[in-house]
Amino acid sequence: MLSGRRVLIVEDDPASREMVVKLLSGEGADVVQASSRGEWEVVWQDEKFDLVLLDLNLPDGDGLSILRQIREDSDVAVIILTGKGEEISEVLGLELGADDYVMKPFRQHSLLARIKNALRQAGDTGITDEDDQMSRFKVQGWRFDTEQRDLIAPDGSRIPLTAAEYRLLRTLFEQPNRVISRSELSAAVFGRGVEDDKRSIDTLVSRLRAKFGSDELSKSIIRTVVGAGYSFNSELANRSPTDNRPS
Numbered sequence: 001m002l003s004g005r006r007v008l009i010v011e012d013d014p015a016s017r018e019m020v021v022k023l024l025s026g027e028g029a030d031v032v033q034a035s036s037r038g039e040w041e042v043v044w045q046d047e048k049f050d051l052v053l054l055d056l057n058l059p060d061g062d063g064l065s066i067l068r069q070i071r072e073d074s075d076v077a078v079i080i081l082t083g084k085g086e087e088i089s090e091v092l093g094l095e096l097g098a099d100d101y102v103m104k105p106f107r108q109h110s111l112l113a114r115i116k117n118a119l120r121q122a123g124d125t126g127i128t129d130e131d132d133q134m135s136r137f138k139v140q141g142w143r144f145d146t147e148q149r150d151l152i153a154p155d156g157s158r159i160p161l162t163a164a165e166y167r168l169l170r171t172l173f174e175q176p177n178r179v180i181s182r183s184e185l186s187a188a189v190f191g192r193g194v195e196d197d198k199r200s201i202d203t204l205v206s207r208l209r210a211k212f213g214s215d216e217l218s219k220s221i222i223r224t225v226v227g228a229g230y231s232f233n234s235e236l237a238n239r240s241p242t243d244n245r246p247s
Helices: 016-025 037-046 063-073 087-095 109-121 163-176 180-188 200-212 215-221
Strands: 008-011 029-034 050-054 078-083 100-104 142-145 150-152 158-160 222-225 227-231
Touching: 008 016, 008 037, 016 029, 016 163, 029 037, 029 142, 037 050, 037 063, 050 109, 063 078, 063 087, 063 227, 078 109, 087 200, 100 109, 109 163, 163 180, 163 200, 163 227, 180 200, 180 227, 200 222, 215 222
Parallel strands: 008 029, 008 050, 050 078, 078 100
Antiparallel strands: 142 150, 150 158, 222 227
């Protein structure tokens, strides 16, 4: 159930919007509708939401520009709604900070599963005694704060992670040096019961690497194992950049 959750759907197609509103309202969610960028701007300024369903094609603007604006001041969970043939926009959406995407026309059970998973990830901020020791770890001067869901750069600046980026990095960190397949990562990031999406994992890895800055450094932290998946290089953990300098 989605009782108490506030969801904003930005979609110009009345039939799609009505279907989503009916589906989520039936689950107990409070759903607010916007059919254009102009309507989104009005409700976004005045209300707070747990999740945004964002269509990429709107009559007075594109969803990607809205996503950029959302990410400037909010870490709210965002699922983009994309039609067939919009692969470039779909990938750009993930690169700009969307947590997931759903291809239209979509099955109701699939959409609901992705929504529940995104909300579950966005709300997963508690740290238990068992994993308290991993609330922070160091990699080449960088730290991963699992409580605040931030990367902390060597200069102390914080780089926020989306729910999907957080889940991916934590999954890799919890199983150091183990090669984890894209299918396993997809299940961990997007949830079991939703479609396996290996390409989205590649996009998320690229996004995470970009946040570490140096291409060489990021690829050494999150290693690509061709034909198999990705792994976290624990040999770099708790070492500073100067540790790698020749003596």
